[in-house]
Amino acid sequence: MSDKNKFHFTGICGTAMGAVAAAMKQRGFTVTGSDSSVYPPMSDFLRDQGITLTEGYAEENIPADTDVVIIGNAISRGNPEAEAALDRKLLYHSLPEVMKEFFLRGKRNFVVSGTHGKTTTSSMLAWIFKSAGRNPGYMIGGLPKNLGCGAHFTDSEFNVLEGDEYDTAFFDKRSKFLHYLPECVVVNNVEFDHADIYNNIEEIKLTFRRLLNVVPRAGHAYVNGDEQNCLDVAIKAPCPVTTVGFGENCALRIENVSYDTGGSSFTLGGESYSVPMTGEFNVRNAAMAVAAATFAGLTPNEIRAGLETFDGVARRQELKGEANGIKVFDDFAHHPTAIRLAVQSLRQRHPDSRLWVLFEPRSNTTRRAVFQTELAESLALADFSVVAAIPDLHKIPENDRLNPDKLSADIARLGGTGWYLPDVETIVAKVKEVAKPGDIVAVLSNGGFGGIHQKLLAALA
Incomplete structure (x- = not known):
């Protein structure tokens, strides 16, 4: 080229x-x-x-x-x-x-992969490098607040890449991350997703195995040691592998974890770290960023300074405003596991508040019936859950569609309060009718959700 x-x-x-x-x-x-x-x-x-x-x-x-x-x-x-x-x-x-030919070849490429948490973890890692003066190139599928943009290429020896398992192009059905010439790979977790291109979890595990298969002998893979799918992916990997997690079988254990409303702290490898984010999943994300940065040769003090000044990522539990004592948050969560973790984190940050989840099933997977049960289980963890109309449902085969009426009924059966409401105006009216000062409203969508955040804030005011 x-x-x-x-x-x-x-x-x-x-x-x-x-x-x-x-x-x-x-x-x-x-x-x-x-x-x-x-x-x-x-x-x-x-x-x-x-x-x-x-x-x-x-x-x-x-x-x-x-x-x-x-x-x-x-x-x-x-x-x-x-x-x-x-x-x-x-x-x-x-x-x-x-990217491979012009920006990645010959560089030290750090690829952060997994079903959940890869945007936050790659943003943390890029910021740790940048705050330590390493001036990394990066490509991240979100907007890291510290960095100001999602992608930027430099002459640094380091690149941080969010590694997406989605396919590359209409003429190349391999996962994008297989092109990224990784020296270091993080595997946060491996779950079923992207039902439009994968038929089952085994196909997804296969593409993650292929990712580890292209890490050089002098490179390294850090995998979630608490999750069986990750352990399966790492079996027979030709590169060095370190398991990271809370469990006793993990080679690098996350210990001494404490949460408060403003952040979380933990120890890893005998060093203590803190991050201004709550929730177990953010501790896992931070631990993976610490492990990868340590492999890159950064000191614990450099890593600590980066983590402690990390401002997060747009659309990851981002406060959009407060009206009449009711806070409205925006979050990208759209997979049942991500929804469950988002609820857990918001509960830790706001332990005395009633929690609303407004969920828009937009992804190719959540519009399908494959997560009918799991979505109900996750949404029932909130005090009030609203399921919005499903966009472009006609594009999903009739026998494969998510059933929103059943979803709201199942939320109620599991002890939650759930409604299926057809449009943004009806949802805003329901929240205005039932919400009271002190409530937390989390809007969960991987799209724009009809500008519901500002409409809510205006109605509540």
Whole structure:
């Protein structure tokens, strides 16, 4: 690829696509791009870099002298630019392939993977490196508050990458993380998810085994020693493996844990650490970040300083406002385990409050019946649970759809109070009717949920 210098990005406004496009422009390459929706802040950022942007997809968007077309993960067959790249026999690549060749080869790449916690853990690790003066490159599928953007590439020897098990592109069905040339891998947990591309947990375990299979002998893998799926994945791994967790069988044990309303503290490897976040899962995330940073050669004091100043990630239990004594939080949780952990953490932070969970089943997995029982069990842990209408339900086969009426009935059967409400206005009205000062309202969605946060705050005020 190195003799090519004109690149066109199809789907350029994604966080990672935009960051890589900007980094390539900074290195002197000619970069153009298009996307179905071009809007700030990414559009402003890219134009500030001198990148020509086109809204909408069309064959003529790809300049005649383009050397390589980078095709985003969201692009499928039928897209005019994907079809043009095939028809014109152009060289085309996925984003992970381009990252591998231009930004990752020869570097010390730290890949944080797992069903849950990878955004927070990779954000913690990148901030620990940055606060210690290591100036890492990073690519994270969220917005770390300390870093200001989700992706940035530098000349540092270190890269921190959120390792996604989702597929790479329409022409490459391997997991993205298999392209990242990892020296160090974190496996937080392994559960069933992405029901649109995986049929069962065994297929997911297989792709994590493949990830450990490309870690070099001088590298390292840190896996959750308290979870059987992680232990299964690590069996026969050709790289050194350290189990991390609370259990007695873990090689690196998390001990002396204490929680208060403002944060958590623990010891790992004989050193004490604290993080300004609550909940067992955040202690696990922090312990994994500590282990990886220690492998990188950072001192306990450098790691401590980074953890203690970590500001978190947007949409991870982020307080959006307070009205009439009722706090409204935003959270990305959308898998039953993540919902359960979010409830647990909010209970620890607000032990005397009634807890509401407003859940929008948007992901390809939660719109399906596969988690019918598990969702009810997690949502019943809140005092009040509201299940919103399921978007694009017609795209799921009828016999495979989540049944929201059954879900709310099961929440009640398990001791919770649950409603299935069809739209944002009805949900806001229900919360306004029942909520009282001191309540906590957590909005759980991996999308925008119709701007419900501000609508709630306005109604409650």
